Amino acid sequence: MxxxxxxxxxxxxxxxxxxxxxxxxxxxxxxxxxxxxxxxxxxxxxxxxxxxxxxxxxxxxxxxxxxxxxxxxxxxxxxxxxxxxxxxxxxxxxxxxxxxxxxxxxxxxxxxxxxxxxxxxxxxxxxxxxTRPGEFSSLARRNWCVASAAHARAVRLAEWYETDAALVLIAEARLHAAMVAGLLTRTYFRNRADAVKRTGLAAADMTELGATLKAQAEELTARGRPVDGPLGALFES
Missing domain, CATH: 3.30.460.10 (Beta Polymerase, domain 2)
Structure with missing residues (x-):
């Protein structure tokens, strides 16, 4: 320049x-x-x-x-x-x-x-x-696991009326779910706010986010990267 x-x-x-x-x-x-x-x-x-x-x-x-x-x-x-x-x-x-x-x-x-x-x-x-699609799917699964765990903890905290802590975790779950979407579509974002906005997750509540994570798990399974499996699967790509 x-x-x-x-x-x-x-x-x-x-x-x-x-x-x-x-x-x-x-x-x-x-x-x-x-x-x-x-x-x-x-x-x-x-x-x-x-x-x-x-x-x-x-x-x-x-x-x-x-x-x-x-x-x-x-x-x-x-x-x-x-x-x-x-x-x-x-x-x-x-x-x-x-x-x-x-x-x-x-x-x-x-x-x-x-x-x-x-x-x-x-x-x-x-x-x-x-880079082959499978590598993006494997990386997406890592983000899905983080998002799913954060979502589950947020639900439990909300049940205990720990609202502030639940909001922190739901924000984390939204971000990692957005990165799952980005990896599965090879889409990159400007920043974290851009990621959740462009994927439609910025205002997703716990129920909507849960549905998104379920759909992502199904897509990952269809791509040969199931989010759950037997012990031996832990050592596979």
């Missing part, structure tokens, strides 16, 4: 460029790329948005330390990784893929003379292209 493309009247972009300049002055020999992800990368950041800054170094442990704190009233989430580590992560699929893919595929560079972020995006797309 050229300096002309940055809206310096936007306080978040102004802060991001200041952070970039400080990092390049202090660690110029260690840093190979700097970028932003999240709402700023998508171009729809607001006054409540964070600055999600990622610094890519030439070697592990170099450059600034990761940090999370406010700067001039704006929350800054600074992550740091070596180029090798960043590419390794982009070639891995985990049960959190629906919440992680966006940063691999939508990062806007503030400094990237060798096109590292493009290399990361291509590496992740190549991994997706070679």
């Amino acid at each position: 050229s300096q002309d493309e940055i809206d310096l009247a936007n306080p978040r972009w102004y802060l991001a460029t200041r952070l970039r300049d400080v990092i390049l002055r202090r660690w110029s020999a260690e840093v190979q790329a700097i970028g932003v992800h999240g709402s700023m990368a998508h171009g729809d950041d607001t006054e409540t948005s964070d600055v999600n800054l990622v610094v890519v170094t030439y070697r592990q442990g170099a450059g600034p330390r990761a940090a999370l704190r406010r700067v001039d009233g704006i929350l800054v989430d600074l992550s740091v990784a070596s180029g090798e580590e960043g590419l390794r992560r982009s070639r891995e699929l985990t049960s959190r893929w629906p919440l992680e893919a966006d940063r691999y595929l939508t990062t806007r560079d503030l400094f990237d003379p060798r096109g590292w972020f493009g290399t990361q995006r291509d590496a992740h797309l190549a991994k997706l292209a070679e």
